[in-house]
Amino acid sequence: MKYKSQKVAxxxxxxxxxxLVLQITYGFIMGFARIGMDGLxxxxxxxxxxxxxxxxxxxxxxxxxxxxxxxxxxxxxxxELVNVKLAYVQLxxxxxxxxxxxxxxxxxxxxxxxxxxxxxxxxxxxxxNVLLFLGLILTTLFKAKRRTxxxxxxxxxxxxxxxxxxxxxxxxxxxxxxxxxRWWVVHLWVExxxxxxxxxxxxxxxxxxxxxxxxxxxxxxxxxxxxxxxxGVLGTGHHYYYIGVNKIWLIVGGIFSALEPLAFxxxxxxxxxxxxxxxxxxxxxxxxxxxxxxxxxxxxxxxxLGFAHTLPQTNLYTHGTLVTAMHGHLAxxxxxxxxxxxxxxxxxxxxxxxxxYDSSRGRMAFWMANIGMxxxxxxxxxxxxxxxxxxxxxxMDFMQVQNEISIHFVVLILCxxxxxxxxxxxxxxxxxxxxxxxxxLEIKE
Amino acid sequence: xxxxxxxxxFFLGGTLVTFLVFIGLTVYSxxxxxxxxxxxxxxxxxxxxxxxxxxxxxxxxxxxxxxxAYYAPELTxxxxxxxxxxxxxxxxxxxxxxxxxxxxxxxxxxxxxxxMSENEANDVxxxxxxxxxxxxxxxGEIVGVDRKISPLAKDKINN
Numbered sequence: 001m002k003y004k005s006q007k008v009a010x011x012x013x014x015x016x017x018x019x020l021v022l023q024i025t026y027g028f029i030m031g032f033a034r035i036g037m038d039g040l041x042x043x044x045x046x047x048x049x050x051x052x053x054x055x056x057x058x059x060x061x062x063x064x065x066x067x068x069x070x071x072x073x074x075x076x077x078x079x080e081l082v083n084v085k086l087a088y089v090q091l092x093x094x095x096x097x098x099x100x101x102x103x104x105x106x107x108x109x110x111x112x113x114x115x116x117x118x119x120x121x122x123x124x125x126x127x128x129n130v131l132l133f134l135g136l137i138l139t140t141l142f143k144a145k146r147r148t149x150x151x152x153x154x155x156x157x158x159x160x161x162x163x164x165x166x167x168x169x170x171x172x173x174x175x176x177x178x179x180x181x182r183w184w185v186v187h188l189w190v191e192x193x194x195x196x197x198x199x200x201x202x203x204x205x206x207x208x209x210x211x212x213x214x215x216x217x218x219x220x221x222x223x224x225x226x227x228x229x230x231x232g233v234l235g236t237g238h239h240y241y242y243i244g245v246n247k248i249w250l251i252v253g254g255i256f257s258a259l260e261p262l263a264f265x266x267x268x269x270x271x272x273x274x275x276x277x278x279x280x281x282x283x284x285x286x287x288x289x290x291x292x293x294x295x296x297x298x299x300x301x302x303x304x305l306g307f308a309h310t311l312p313q314t315n316l317y318t319h320g321t322l323v324t325a326m327h328g329h330l331a332x333x334x335x336x337x338x339x340x341x342x343x344x345x346x347x348x349x350x351x352x353x354x355x356x357y358d359s360s361r362g363r364m365a366f367w368m369a370n371i372g373m374x375x376x377x378x379x380x381x382x383x384x385x386x387x388x389x390x391x392x393x394x395x396m397d398f399m400q401v402q403n404e405i406s407i408h409f410v411v412l413i414l415c416x417x418x419x420x421x422x423x424x425x426x427x428x429x430x431x432x433x434x435x436x437x438x439x440x441l442e443i444k445e
Numbered sequence: 446x447x448x449x450x451x452x453x454x455f456f457l458g459g460t461l462v463t464f465l466v467f468i469g470l471t472v473y474s475x476x477x478x479x480x481x482x483x484x485x486x487x488x489x490x491x492x493x494x495x496x497x498x499x500x501x502x503x504x505x506x507x508x509x510x511x512x513x514a515y516y517a518p519e520l521t522x523x524x525x526x527x528x529x530x531x532x533x534x535x536x537x538x539x540x541x542x543x544x545x546x547x548x549x550x551x552x553x554x555x556x557x558x559x560x561m562s563e564n565e566a567n568d569v570x571x572x573x574x575x576x577x578x579x580x581x582x583x584x585g586e587i588v589g590v591d592r593k594i595s596p597l598a599k600d601k602i603n604n
Contacts, residue, residue, distance in 0.1 A: 030516075033516070033554075034516070036553065038554070038555060041548070041555045045506075045555070045557045046505065046506050046514070046516045046517075046554075047501075047502045047503070047504075047505025047506045047514070047557070048502075048505070050505045050506070050514045050516070051502060051505050105502075108500075108501065108502075110500075110502050111499055111500075111502075112498065112499035112500060112501060112502035112503065112504055112505070113499060113504070114504050114512055114513060114514075117502060117505075149449075149453075173487060173492045173495070174482060174484065174487060175495055175498075175509070175510065175572075175576060176481075176482050176510070176579065177475065178495075179510060179512060180471075180475070215449060218449065219447065219448070219449040219452045220452070222449065222452035222453050222455065222456045223447070223452050223455065223456070225456055226452070226455045226456035226459045226460070227459075229456070229459055229460040229463055229464075230459040230460075230463055233460070233463040233464055233467050234463055234466060234467055234470075236467065237470075240474070241582060241584075242510065242511055242581050242582055242583070242584030243510045243511070243512070243581070244481050244482050244510060244579040244580065244581055245474045245475070245479075245481065246473070246474035246479045246481070247582055248470065248473070248474060249470075249474065250582065252470060316583060316584060316587060317587060319511040319584060320508040320510075320511030320512065320513065320515070320519055320588075321515060322515050324515070325515065387515075392587055392588075398517075398518040398519065399518070399551075399552030399553065399554065400552075402552075402554070403553070
């Protein structure tokens with residue numbers, strides 16, 4: 001660690017870990033409900049568990065991105081954050097908004113729009129919170145000794161993410177228009193600006209871990225985020241195929257969605273090539289695992305599985321089935337969860353001064369979590385494809401189909417247990433690092 | 446070989462162009478002439494129905510227009526489908542589920558008991574009716590009334 005103010009990142013990461021555990025817990029509640037074990041229905045019906053599961057995902061990832069920004073920006077800007085106290089205020093208010101929203105979901109208080117369930121009054125608080133965060137990051141950059149592409153791309157991603165939250169707050173009477181603009185937030189976040197954030201973090205990690213020249217890495221960063229926007233923005237069209245808008249989206253969405261894997265392929269090739277090219281062998285092997293893992297798994301989960309599901313001819317049958325859950329799980333895990341876990345793995349030893357670079361526990365965490373998640377994806381995939389054939393092709397009744405495929409949810413729960421074991425090991429490793437200390441300032445990375 | 450400056454121009458230029466095209470297409474597809482939703486039939490009841498749909502997070506279990514949570518049935522063509530199943534009494538069946546004071550669990554999965562008033566239930570039915578008439582570029586036929594119960598499923602239902 002080079003700057004004292006970077007310590008605030010640790011607490012954002014700690015909040016991420018806590019919310020991740022809660023998110024997984026609610027995932028299990030849903031998994032068990034799907035095999036008929038719904039004893040908690042009175043208190044936590046499926047729609048509550050679902051809203052908590054997805055919203056906690058968003059909040060823990062955002063908390064991770066913010067922590068990453070608080071760690072990366074001072075190093076890139078070569079100065080302390082402009083105001084550390086306000087960063088802590090921002091952390092606490094983020095946690096409060098998250099907790100209040102989740103508690104509200106248990107009392108039927110929500111907006112009921114997929115992924116954007118947070119009730120409207122809390123939306124305004126989210127906006128204030130994010131403005132405070134952006135204010136701190138952008139002012140620090142403005143006063144910086146140097147402005148790097150990595151910092152610029154990361155900040156652009158965070159700024160656009162904040163701006164794109166706004167269309168989700170517009171009121172619409174028509175379900176179709178409502179859904180149309182809901183995707184401006186959800187799609188343009190996860191298949192657009194969040195990829196800028198991912199690219200920024202990835203670039204920072206590769207510079208640090210491989211020792212390849214910054215100019216080379218940042219040049220390719222531009223190419224990758226360029227490809228992301230070129231395909232991802234018009235790729236939004238794949239959400240518009242069958243919701244009641246013009247057929248033109250079948251063509252536009254179809255073509256540009258097919259290009260979306262290219263951005264992820266470029267990212268995977270970029271990461272692997274930089275690793276091979278690099279002469280510096282950083283001792284933090286775990287950070288390297290998670291970094292390269294993120295680039296590769298995101299290509300499979302977001303790129304390939306997304307492509308398999310977004311061709312209009314396929315999507316006509318898979319739209320609104322468990323096939324979406326298959327793609328969603330591996331995509332979010334690879335692209336966003338793993339990059340947050342990568343930056344945590346990299347920064348923790350630097351923040352705490354404890355160089356637990358290559359523990360067997362850390363490696364077990366990586367492999368168990370990844371193998372578990374791949375298993376979950378396969379279980380969702382088999383259930384989804386079976387659902388498509390039975391329900392959409394053979395016209396069987398919804399619940400009859402659900403009974404037929406329930407065995408795959410037993411497999412899902414088993415794989416989720418393996419996944420959770422990996423995550424728990426990761427969190428034990430997190431805990432073993434202890435808390436950040438000023439003494440770490442003197443230790444060379 | 447590509448320079449960093451060229452790479453930046455590719456990123457900024459590509460982003461600007463695709464955003465402009467995206468906004469243009471949005472304006473075009475939401476313009477009056479392209480409406481596929483029968484906007485003129487969007488009554489106050491339908492809007493109230495949508496509010497009830499959202500305030501109870503129905504999408505947290507069901508799907509509508511193919512969007513939702515895959516835990517409970519797709520509801521885009523629910524009235525037509527239940528009319529076929531219950532001899533034209535689809536609307537009444539939906540209302541009785543919404544007004545039920547105990548959890549509905551005909552097929553094993555419990556639905557939250559919403560105990561809605563008759564007016565609220567009517568609004569939700571109006572909302573479903575409006576949704577059911579939207580032109581969905583072919584998806585309506587996939588989830589709609591022409592779905593025939595397969596012999597395999599029939600056996601299961603009869604048993």
